[in-house]
Amino acid sequence: MIVSKPAVAGTLESNDCYVTVLPNHSSGIQLVIRSIVMQKYGHLIEKTIREVLEEYQIEHVSLTLEDKGALDFTIKARVKTALERSV
């Protein structure tokens, strides 16, 4: 799957996250994660994002995730939505 246009998903409400994806045709996967629990859970958030990217066979994307305490299922859902909106 190729990210061909900018797309967003999610909210900045508590327990949610806001995901932005941008096309990036040759620079691989570029992730920016902002979270108040970055030190403790940042690596898990990144792992979840990368799992979804792998599922969608994304090789090039710029993805920013603004976390407001989202659980794993919410992160997955919001990333999937943003990716599908970007096609």
Add this chain to the structure above:
Amino acid sequence: MNGRSYLFIPGNSAGMMVSSFVLDADVLIYDLEDAVSLDQKDSARHLVNEAVRFLPKRSQCWVRVNPLDSPYFMKDVDALIDSPIDAFLLPKCDDVRFKDMYAYIEATAKRKNVHIKPCVALIESATGVFTLPKLIKLNVSGLFLGAEDLSADMHMTRTKGSDEIMLARQQVVLHARVKGIVCIDTPFVDVDDMDGLQYDAIKAKQFGFDGKACIHPKQVSQINQLFGYSDEQLQWAQGVLDMAKKHADVAVFNYQGSMVDRPILLRAQHMVDLARKWGLIHE
């Protein structure tokens, strides 16, 4: 499928979803229909789909999908057919719409080689009420009254007394009993009027409904209490069952001065089974 409280959770609200599983609702209904704006249908579908596979399961979990004539119904079913949800709640049902929706769900389950989910019909139109005799001949697992849409369709004015929906309530309960399936009453929409909720729920129970929809977590405990059983009722039921064990060789016996025969015994057993399920009786 029996429950006392059926709490609607907006399908695109991560926060409410996270808190929903710690509430005492017997059934959580994740809503992909009215609670979700058109531009968030895709987002809600993903969120519900991930949530039902991730969150610990304390209650039954149903999903209200979008109507048959929307561009979302098939996508909703495709996404959730192999998820661990307990039932689909199908909106805007009459006999024909239910038959068509059920056919798609059945075909999708077959295609994906999974068991078909029970399908509960939301009765919220004049045609829905009118075609109940035909509807219960189909594979419907429950009837759910939706009075707000019904009132709009019937040009009725909704009142707190709910006299205007008396016929619909009676029809829904009557047909559920004929079919032997669960029936659930419409939500009470003024979430700040707890006395009104009490009055409305008592009335619904008098009509014979098994449970009632909730649209706010604060309605749950009151509805659980009203549609559940008191300690006295459960003591009576347990007493009947204990006495029945001692009189296993007779069809009729006396308990606390009243005759107990098979229908009474079945009712007592039903009460105890439900109470156990709801956590009112602990082994």
